[in-house]
Amino acid sequence: MSQATALTSCNMVSFAAQRPQRTKAKKMKQVKTKEKQSSRNVGFGIDKKEPVWRCVEGCGACCKLDNGPAFPTPEEIFDNPDDVELYRSLIGPDGWCINYEKNTRKCSIYPDRPYFCRVEAGVFETLYGIKKKAFNKAACSSCRDTIKEVYGTQSLNSQLR
Template sequence: MWTTVMVAHSPPSVIVAAKNKPPSRLPEKSQSRKSTATGSAGFGGKKKDPVWQCIQNCGACCKLDKGPQFPSPDEIFDEPSDVELYQSLIGKDGWCIHYDKNTRECSIYAERPYFCRVEPEIFFTLYGIEKKNFNKEACSCCVDTIKAVYGIHSEELEKFNRAVWSTGSKMMD
């Protein structure tokens, strides 16, 4: 009897460590895995890197209290005012107070804080991620967050993987 195995085409799962912090808070799998995104994809070709994009109606990043496997605001931010603002956004259920769970949208999207924006400059400021590594790291962060919030077999993860690994991906942020 044949068994069907589904293989996700996602980058290795890596949680971005807080700037200037040791990677000891990263899950063990993240510390030992290495990216093959630019390695050989078989048949002599190069594997294409993902192109990060925000997936409408996902909202996984709006789950602000993600648990101990993710860096805390104190580990991410240098400015106490950023820590205070971030913590003020966390509702009793761990979700951002501006995230509408019914519509799965941010009610202050156009005016959201800088740290809610997934952009190369923000990733450099917060995590020290160089622009050339932005897509790979942003995709890894989203994959880890989506898995933590919705699960490894979620529709949100499938939708995200299809979008970032498709040819001609377009950024929506």
């Protein structure tokens, strides 16, 4: 066992030893609470863990606006010509959004960014026809695909689940 593992194990044991003992009344209350929670899921089996989309701080893969033939063109995404024009106006000479600050890896207009830069259920439904129920799974998948395309398959971010 490594020294770090031994220290962690010791800390866990000492923490457990310091924990106050539960009274019988507290234990009964916990059992009743668990029974209530499990009765809500009767007949549905084990709760399935659905992915929950969250932005990877410092990533910026979605700010690479000119991704080439692997991605749909703005004309294929947007119905409104004004959105196509706005999107195209944001593409810098290197293909990255002109508002993406590479040194900080953040958006300089984040609070005021266009609606299509927002990864939200309503935006995904408007642009891609993805219903709210399927949003998290679709957003996670889209994010992983974009990260792989921009940073490569060996990127730590591309391996997130």
